Amino acid sequence: MARIVMKFGGTSMAGIERIRHVANLVKREAAAGNQVAVVVSAMAGETDRLIQFCREASSLYDPREYDVVVASGEQVTSGLLAITLQGMGLNARSYMGWQLPIRTSAAHAAALIDGIDVAVLERVFDDQGIAVIPGFQGVADDGSVSTLGRGGSDTSAVALAVAMKADRCDIYTDVDGVYTTDPRIVPRARKLDIVTYEEMLELASVGAKVLQTRSVGLAMRENMPVRVLSSFEEPDESRPAGTRRGTMIVGEDYMQSREAQGKNMERQLITGIAYDKNEARISLIGLSDKPGTVAAIFAPLAAANINVDMIVQSVAREGEKRDLTFTVPTAALAHSVDALTQAKDEIGFEEILTDSNVVKVSAVGVGMRSNAGIAARMFEALADRGIRILAIATSEIKVSVLIPEEYTELAVRVLHTAYGLDAESDA
Numbered sequence: 395m396a397r398i399v400m401k402f403g404g405t406s407m408a409g410i411e412r413i414r415h416v417a418n419l420v421k422r423e424a425a426a427g428n429q430v431a432v433v434v435s436a437m438a439g440e441t442d443r444l445i446q447f448c449r450e451a452s453s454l455y456d457p458r459e460y461d462v463v464v465a466s467g468e469q470v471t472s473g474l475l476a477i478t479l480q481g482m483g484l485n486a487r488s489y490m491g492w493q494l495p496i497r498t499s500a501a502h503a504a505a506l507i508d509g510i511d512v513a514v515l516e517r518v519f520d521d522q523g524i525a526v527i528p529g530f531q532g533v534a535d536d537g538s539v540s541t542l543g544r545g546g547s548d549t550s551a552v553a554l555a556v557a558m559k560a561d562r563c564d565i566y567t568d569v570d571g572v573y574t575t576d577p578r579i580v581p582r583a584r585k586l587d588i589v590t591y592e593e594m595l596e597l598a599s600v601g602a603k604v605l606q607t608r609s610v611g612l613a614m615r616e617n618m619p620v621r622v623l624s625s626f627e628e629p630d631e632s633r634p635a636g637t638r639r640g641t642m643i644v645g646e647d648y649m650q651s652r653e654a655q656g657k658n659m660e661r662q663l664i665t666g667i668a669y670d671k672n673e674a675r676i677s678l679i680g681l682s683d684k685p686g687t688v689a690a691i692f693a694p695l696a697a698a699n700i701n702v703d704m705i706v707q708s709v710a711r712e713g714e715k716r717d718l719t720f721t722v723p724t725a726a727l728a729h730s731v732d733a734l735t736q737a738k739d740e741i742g743f744e745e746i747l748t749d750s751n752v753v754k755v756s757a758v759g760v761g762m763r764s765n766a767g768i769a770a771r772m773f774e775a776l777a778d779r780g781i782r783i784l785a786i787a788t789s790e791i792k793v794s795v796l797i798p799e800e801y802t803e804l805a806v807r808v809l810h811t812a813y814g815l816d817a818e819s820d821a
Contacts, residue, residue: 396561397429397519401529401551404438405568406625407471410478416625417478419566420524424484429519431558433529433551434475436467441530441544457502461531461541464503465491468528468547476526485523489514491539496532496550498540505532505540507549510557527554548609555618562619564640565605570624571641572597572604574815575667579806582816586665588642593665593758596792600756602668610643619644646760663761663768664813667806670754671799673703674727675784677719678734680744690741691718694733700726704754704785704796715744719785721796724750752784753802756794757809769793775812781805 400423402416416434423430436444444464448455472488479486494514498505518525529547534540542549548565555563571585572594589597591614598607604622613620623640681687688707695702705720722730727750734746762768769786772793776783781804785796797805810816 395427395429397558398423399431399433399551399555399558399560399563401433401547401563401565402435402625403547403565403567404435404440406566407434407436407475408438410474412625413471413474413478416566417475417482419625420475420479421482421484424524431515431518431525431527431554431560432475433527433547433554434468434471435529435547436471440467440470458538461502461539465528465531465539465541468530472526472528479524479526485521486526487518487523488526488528490528491531492533492537494527496553498532498534498542500534500536500538500540502534502538502540504543505534507532507542507553510553512558515558542608545606546608548606549612552609552612552616552618552620556612556616560618562621563613564621564623565609566623566625567604568624568626569604569622570627570639571622572602572643572666574665575806575810576669579803580810580816583810584815584817586641588644589665590646590760591643592646592791593760594643596756596758596789597666597668600668600670600754600758600792600794602666605643613643614645617645663765664757664759664815665761666758667809667813667815668756668758669802669806670756671802672724673721673752673754673796674724674730674748674750675719675721675752675796676727676730676734677717677747677749678741678743678745679717679747680715681718682742683714683716687741688718690737691734694737695722695730698726698729698733700730700733704787704794706785721752721754721785751799752796753799753805754794754796755802755805755809756792757813758792760791762791762793771812772809775808776805779804779808781808 400420406416407413420430420432441464444467448460448463476486476488494511496510497508515525529550530541532540552563572589573583573585575583577583595610595614598605598610620643621640692702700722703721708717727748757772781797781801783795783797787794
């Protein structure tokens with residue numbers, strides 16, 4: 395018997411027929427003798443609809459009331475799934491975030507989970523029951539409803555799995571696992587059986603949309619195995635419950651132990667290629683070459699809670715002006731320009747240039763730690779196709795380049811092939 399959390403995203407909950415299908419997946423796990431808690435998202439598009447209502451009601455809406463409104467989407471789907479499971483003869487009941495409770499900070503619309511009381515869930519399991527819990531929501535210290543930010547249901551599921559000491563957390567979505575890149579761009583992209591936390595965290599942070607970054611970070615800190623599955627895939631009755639295909643997200647120590655046992659764990663130097671169009675480039679021209687200039691640039695951006703990503707600074711000879719280029723989220727471009735313009739006298743730049751027609755393309759893989767030449771291969775592959783690199787950023791297991799947006803698909807295909815990630819042809 396295993397204790398598992400099953401999380402279903404918005405496309406999985408999009409209508410009664412989809413909810414019935416989800417109920418069958420839950421029933422199958424319960425019939426195998428597993429203790430099951432289910433976390434659900436709102437129906438696809440519902441949260442966007444509720445957010446729009448808030449904006450129409452007032453452009454300066456109260457964040458506390460915003461949370462009351464947007465949290466209702468998950469409340470609906472959790473109740474509907476519980477009703478459906480009950481109709482199948484299962485002992486199921488929905489529990490709102492405040493009923494467990496899931497305690498959070500008071501940062502409405504961007505709350506952090508402080509802790510989860512699992513006493514209610516333990517009683518449910520003792521009674522052979524199934525708990526259905528709305529994702530994305532909790533309760534602040536003052537008793538008000540709080541939400542975790544967009545994509546927060548993944549974080550809810552992982553946090554719940556950690557709190558109840560689950561054996562794993564299964565994330566059901568509209569894809570059947572994590573791929574080496576977007577299959578819509580590269581038809582020969584391969585589904586990965588196992589990915590490390592570090593790799594998934596990097597992939598999520600640079601554009602892969604399979605899992606929310608916060609959820610991967612939490613799973614990594616708590617060493618909680620996470621599996622990505624498709625809720626649209628029909629169950630293979632020849633396979634036991636809990637052995638469905640998908641991608642496991644695990645620690646590097648687990649990967650190494652499997653490799654030592656020789657269980658089909660050949661590792662690529664690069665795990666995947668990701669891209670992110672949510673990038674805008676800002677260039678400050680004619681900066682004075684003096685101490686404190688860079689601090690004067692980024693201080694107002696930090697004060698405005700704007701995250702800066704890639705940074706490139708030109709080298710100037712003594713007494714000459716220099717330039718500095720960096721990227722920010724596209725949605726923050728206007729606010730960034732405004733903050734920098736207000737601080738122009740202190741910074742001392744001559745001109746500010748912006749470009750939102752850029753994309754960040756990244757190669758991610760733990761193989762970078764022990765193999766030289768990974769970045770050089772990327773630069774050479776892009777150069778061979780005439781793709782200009784505007785900025786570069788690296789980490790221990792990632793190399794990212796900023797390029798013109800028009801080359802997105804070409805760059806992804808070229809790099810996928812250059813790193814040997816293409817699946818073998820069926821021919």
